[in-house]
Ligand code: HEM
């Protein structure tokens with residue numbers, strides 16, 4: 001955690017020991033300001049792909065555990 | 077570095093409204109504390125680790141747990157949060173504070189009446205009880221006060237919604253060309269959904285269950301009242317979720333140090349919830365006899381469409397957090413995650429809640445599939461699922477959100493941020509254990525809503541581990557959750573002792589892509605309400621018609637289980653019925669389904 005991160009200063013008044021307010025009052029102290037055009041959420045895409053991979057894995061797992069091990073369920 | 081001379085807080089600008097929000101939160105947290113106590117009692121009781129109560133009282137505990145947590149806690153938090161959101165985002169005081177006080181009072185009186193009626197179930201001498209669980213299916217019958225309290229509570233929420241629509245109209249008159257601010261947009265779409273959803277439960281309670289428990293009508297049609305309950309019962313889960321979404325969309329990006337990625341996408345999500353959350357209720361009735369498979373199939377299809385707004389939410393919210401991380405200097409494909417304010421309990425709490433929601437998404441897809449549902453129906457898997465969703469995604473977000481909101485509502489600091497951080501982490505860990513144990517137990521057929529799920533001469537077979545291990549895991553998880561709840565409440569109680577300070581105010585940044593990037597039609601509440609009503613009519617007209625045609629408005633007759641008069645607990649009844657049907661596990665599931 002380097003300087004300038006929110007946790008380093010959370011908007012508490014000066015000299016207070018217990019910092020108990022979340023986030024700074026405004027975002028004047030961010031490292032850089034990213035506009036809509038400059039920001040490309042590729043990390044988000046990566047995380048969502050990981051989530052999908054887990055989902056697919058769970059489905060496959062479920063198929064083996066629950067269906068191959070049990071008899072048929074007949075609807076109707 | 078910020079100077080500490082923050083903007084004015086909410087309570088500085090709107091002291092009367094802030095007081096309403098605090099009162100609503102107060103009721104919510106009292107209900108939460110009681111509910112958590114009952115939760116740990118259940119967790120220890122049904123695993124046979126420690127039994128404080130006779131098993132015949134289990135349903136009193138379980139009813140109180142369900143009602144206090146998913147009706148009182150969540151909805152009082154919701155109205156408090158929504159009042160804050162409306163006042164803050166329109167930046168105007170309530171039109172008439174007396175009305176605002178009136179709905180809060182109605183909701184409170186209703187909750188107390190219903191709550192006390194449930195708790196009287198512990199006192200045999202009084203002869204009043206309402207051990208009907210939060211789903212109150214006929215033929216289980218409660219004392220009339222249970223339904224009456226519920227009705228008063230509902231009327232309170234309706235007036236609350238009207239109050240917020242009134243604020244919107246007044247604001248709109250002064251700002252005819254402005255887009256509805258996002259927070260208000262969430263409130264208005266959610267309340268439209270609520271009005272539509274509560275038609276079902278209001279009809280069930282006012283026309284059938286209340287007159288029936290008063291003795292005005294002899295019988296009810298259990299399938300009809302069940303179907304009306306689930307007409308309400310699915311959208312209510314989105315009603316619980318929308319306050320969490322409001323916090324994720326409008327507060328979390330700020331705490332992360334970023335801005336909401338897309339306001340238009342957010343609007344689309346909330347409109348989709350309004351349209352899709354009601355015509356799916358039959359997915360809770362896949363195993364109900366008397367509803368044609370085709371209607372169930374339609375409900376399943378609609379349900380799968382409902383995944384869309386949740387996936388859009390995952391994308392928008394995570395992208396907003398990533399924006400914060402990158403503004404804070406984070407880099408790399410995953411490295412940005414380290415640049416986030418993990419020491420902040422409000423942030424970490426909401427992120428952990430979101431993570432659990434993603435896991436709940438998986439078990440939800442299992443529940444939603446018509447055939448896979450047969451595997452888990454009425455087993456402990458189901459509470460395993462919804463403790464991830466409402467029990468964590470919603471409840472933990474509400475607690476985390478409270479850490480952020482607290483100074484805005486009181487001008488006081490939080491007593492301790494480290495304890496807050498510990499609290500949210502313990503909740504996450506406790507829930508991981510409890511929910512995992514519940515899911516696995518459910519897969520082995522262990523039923524939910526059972527005080528003593530041990531059947532003589534029957535062994536639950538497990539593929540790995542043992543039932544004893546699962547029970548210990550469940551009990552430890554439940555205990556951790558209870559400890560976490562106490563930490564939360566104690567932290568808030570101590571915070572009340574902090575002196576008031578000035579300069580704690582915070583502002584919420586605008587979205588990266590603002591509302592002007594979206595078509596105005598998104599703000600057309602009339603249009604969306606009309607389409608939602610049409611979809612509901614399409615999904616429900618035929619099934620409801622068929623149910624009434626089959627066995628009439630008041631059913632084919634049959635006895636109520638007047639748990640009010642004979643103190644004949646449902647557990648005992650279940651045992652009796654079970655014995656007569658032959659105690660195979662499948663039968664137990666079926667019987668529970670029928671008497672439930
Ligand atoms: C201290 C934390 C909690 C513990 C230890 C706990 C424990 C449990 C257990 C063991 C059950 C299953 C009982 C059974 O089926 O026999 C249950 C049911 C339930 N819980 Fe929780 N829970 C907790 C928190 C919550 C929260 C925060 C919510 C929602 C906001 C919630 C909502 C429910 C609901 C709706 C039921 C189903 C009631 C019914 O079947 O009628 N719980 N809980």
Ligand SMILES: [Cu+2]
Pocket residue numbers: 309310313357359360
């Ligand atoms: Cu549902």
